[in-house]
Amino acid sequence: MYSSPTHSNGYQHQHQPGERRPGPGMTHRERGKRGARGRSKSRDSRDSHDGGGGGGLRVSDQKTHQEQWPPCTDFDMAYFNSYAHVGIHEEMIKDRVRTETYRQAIMQHQSFIAGKVVVDVGCGTGILSIFCAQAGAKRVYAVDASEIALQANEVVKANNLSDTVIVLHGRVEDVIIDEEVDVIISEWMGYMLLYESMLGSVIVARDRWLRPGGLILPSHATLYMAPVTHPERYSESIDFWRNVYGIDMSAMLPLAKQCAFEEPCVETIVGENILTWPHVVKHIDCYAVTIGELESVSTRYNFKSMMRAPLHGFAFWFDVEFNGSVISPINSHAPSPLTETQPVDGSQRKKRSNPNEALVLSTAPEDPPTHWQQTLIYFYDPIEVEQDQLIEGSVTLSQSKENARFMNIRLEYASGGRSFVKESVMR
């Protein structure tokens, strides 16, 4: 079972337990076993394939790249199925912070996009592709392996954009695009940034089609972590059992702790829950990052608590930047200066500095809430920390061997003479 987002207190869509953005663990979305390419004949988009990009959906049958790129597994098929449902697209599109920032980023780069060729990696309903067409793109390849691509094609037709937006139903790893592209746009970020492992597909698109000097939106991403205190949360889930209608139900405590805190929790916290400045877990330059680099991400952290408080665990969140190609050395594959110089020694900054004033989509607790909320790794019991107490350890996020879209989280903690390791899986 995956962890359900048990708390949500800011984002306009109130998550129900068991509901979150889909991922490989969302078995309730895996209805039927129809994969993206195994759909029924009546809905088979091959029926509408006109072969010329004049409004028909194109279906990828090519196996050309399957030796070079990762093969499509049953887990991938379940993942694509999870995106065939309208609810998740509605949730993402209604997340105005997300969608408006993407639209703003596209419009900010309008002079670059106008007259150019774009690929939208994972187009979903086609919204970002249509924004790009509105920005004057000459041609947009809207690629999605989920059956939602069929809907995207209808949306494109209904908006008379079939001459510009070509919907390709297939994996980015498999579809054929017979030209270089100038722009890659994608909304690939999962919980804790790396959950879902979709960035790998953006890398594949970059390495297959992006011309030198091309633009990737977003261009950079940063994952942060910070220690949190959250007495209300602990009290609601755990202390509750101490006195239930006058009955001592403390016998429930071990089970309650396990159920509440064994796995990562997706929920909204606020700035006051954070005990000190965050630490950068990983900074990603989308022009340079490699697939291998994402298999396992490890960092040592070193915090100094700014106050005396019960420490309940750690929060993770991310931001992405939309830098122009002038700012980023496109395709140079040189590491961004920030990649190698993030402080890992206690000199945490609240946010990565943004000298270029690039547009940023932030999921930080102090910023307006998004459907990503924050991801919390709770301890089973709070730990009292003093002001200025050092909290140190390491965190490793690795793709599960079982299913690369699952994320294994190993958290090592040491402070005030105590140390332990907490391992969890985000499924």
Ligand SMILES: C[S@@+](CC[C@H](N)C(=O)[O-])C[C@H]1O[C@@H](n2cnc3c(N)ncnc32)[C@H](O)[C@@H]1O
């Ligand atoms: C987070 S949604 C974003 C949808 C849309 N771009 C938006 O912003 O509303 C990601 C989409 O990417 C698709 N996707 C993920 N990996 C893909 C791949 N390797 N090839 C094609 N589509 C992919 C999923 O099916 C899903 O529809």
